[in-house]
Amino acid sequence: MNPSFKSKNPKLSIITIVLNNKLFLEQTILSVINQDFNDYEFIIIDGGSTDGTLDVIKKYESHVTNWVSEKDSGIYNAINKGLSLARGEWVNILNSGDRLHASDTLAKVFKSEIPEEKAVLYGNWFLCSLVKNPDELTPGFANYSKGELLHQSMIYKKKLHETYGMYIDTKKLIISDYIFFLTLPPKLFHYLDFPVSINDVTGVSSGYWSYRQKLAFDYILGKISLAFLFYENLRIFIPRIDLYIFKRLKKIFSKLLRN
Numbered sequence: 115m116n117p118s119f120k121s122k123n124p125k126l127s128i129i130t131i132v133l134n135n136k137l138f139l140e141q142t143i144l145s146v147i148n149q150d151f152n153d154y155e156f157i158i159i160d161g162g163s164t165d166g167t168l169d170v171i172k173k174y175e176s177h178v179t180n181w182v183s184e185k186d187s188g189i190y191n192a193i194n195k196g197l198s199l200a201r202g203e204w205v206n207i208l209n210s211g212d213r214l215h216a217s218d219t220l221a222k223v224f225k226s227e228i229p230e231e232k233a234v235l236y237g238n239w240f241l242c243s244l245v246k247n248p249d250e251l252t253p254g255f256a257n258y259s260k261g262e263l264l265h266q267s268m269i270y271k272k273k274l275h276e277t278y279g280m281y282i283d284t285k286k287l288i289i290s291d292y293i294f295f296l297t298l299p300p301k302l303f304h305y306l307d308f309p310v311s312i313n314d315v316t317g318v319s320s321g322y323w324s325y326r327q328k329l330a331f332d333y334i335l336g337k338i339s340l341a342f343l344f345y346e347n348l349r350i351f352i353p354r355i356d357l358y359i360f361k362r363l364k365k366i367f368s369k370l371l372r373n
Contacts, residue, residue, distance in 0.1 A: 125153040125224065127202030127272065131192040132210035133161035138244050138314065139170045145213035145312075147177040151220035155179035157199050159192045190281040190290045197275060204235075205272045207291070211244055211314035212266045219310055223269060228304060233271040234295065237306035239264050244314045251312065258303050261332055265291040267310035274298065289327045296335060 128146055132139050146156055158171055160183040171181055180199050186192045193207055214220065223235060236258065240251040256263055278298060281290040326347065332338045 122201070124155040124202045126151075126204045126206060126220065126269065127155050127157060127196075127200035128206050128208055129157045129159065129193060129196035129200060130208050130210055131159045131161070131189065131196065132163065132167055133192075134163045134165040134167060135210040136163070136166040136170050138211040139167055140174075141213055141244070141248070142208060142210050143170070143174050143177070146208070147174065148217050149214065149220045150218050151224060153224075154220065155200070155202055157181065157196045159186070159196045160184075161186045161192055187283060188285055189288065190283040193291075194280045194283060197272065197280065200272055202272060204269050206269045207265050208311065209266065211316070213312045215240065215309040215312055222308060223306060223310070226306060231301065232304035233274055233302040234298060235269045235304050235306055236263055237267045237308055237310035239267040239309055240312045241315050242312055243316060245316055253309070256305065258300065258305070261292070261296060261328070261337055263292070263295060264311065264313060265295070266313050268295065269310070270295075274302075287327065292328055 130139075130142055130146075132142075143156075143158075146154075156177065156179050158178055158181040160167060160171065160181065162183060162185040168183055171178065171183075175181070182195065182199075186195065196207075197205065208214065223237075228235065236256050238256050239254045241254055242248050242251050254262075254264070256267060278294065281294055283290070287293075330343070332343075
């Protein structure tokens with residue numbers, strides 16, 4: 115743990131959680147410490163890595179405000195640990211393997227006009243595969259009404275946790291961040307029309323299980339219909355369900371025409 119802090123009350127707390135990710139953690143760290151914006155603290159929560167991840171953290175220890183390495187019960191337990199250490203007014207959760215988009219990203223965020231009543235800033239992003247090609251980027255666009263939000267591209271006021279609680283910490287739930295943000299009052303959200311982060315698609319929350327949980331929660335909130343929920347789950351189990359349905363209908367009509 116590094117006890118040296120840039121300031122007692124930083125503007126922003128950046129929290130990175132990691133477990134056995136020595137190959138890609140460095141990219142995350144470099145994207146943070148190369149920022150033009152300096153009024154932040156950088157917290158790394160390691161889940162007890164054994165692959166050399168700690169060597170990467172120690173390599174950049176002078177740039178890290180606080181770091182901890184110990185076993186945890188999962189992603190949101192680790193994030194909550196980071197939040198308990200955070201002293202910033204605002205928070206950003208940037209998982210290992212994810213990156214801030216550019217060196218001026220945070221400067222752009224805090225130079226933008228943020229209305230006083232807004233407590234959640236959300237922006238666009240890029241997706242990539244660090245395993246295949248980290249430089250091949252696919253753009254993604256945030257849309258609050260459609261629930262298209264990524265926590266890596268969100269910066270929010272830490273005090274929200276005092277009112278709305280911490281992230282739900284259970285082993286099988288991997289959309290606790292989505293649940294937290296979608297239960298906040300819509301009036302708190304403020305859109306940033308530029309990319310904030312670059313995110314690795316091989317992360318845990320990128321899988322089908324995460325998407326199915328998100329669909330279930332969207333249905334509970336009334337954001338999607340039962341028909342759409344059913345269709346999307348079919349699409350997961352049967353890739354290109356649209357082609358499957360088309361082929362089945364084609365067969366049926368072919369039989370009808372022959373008769």
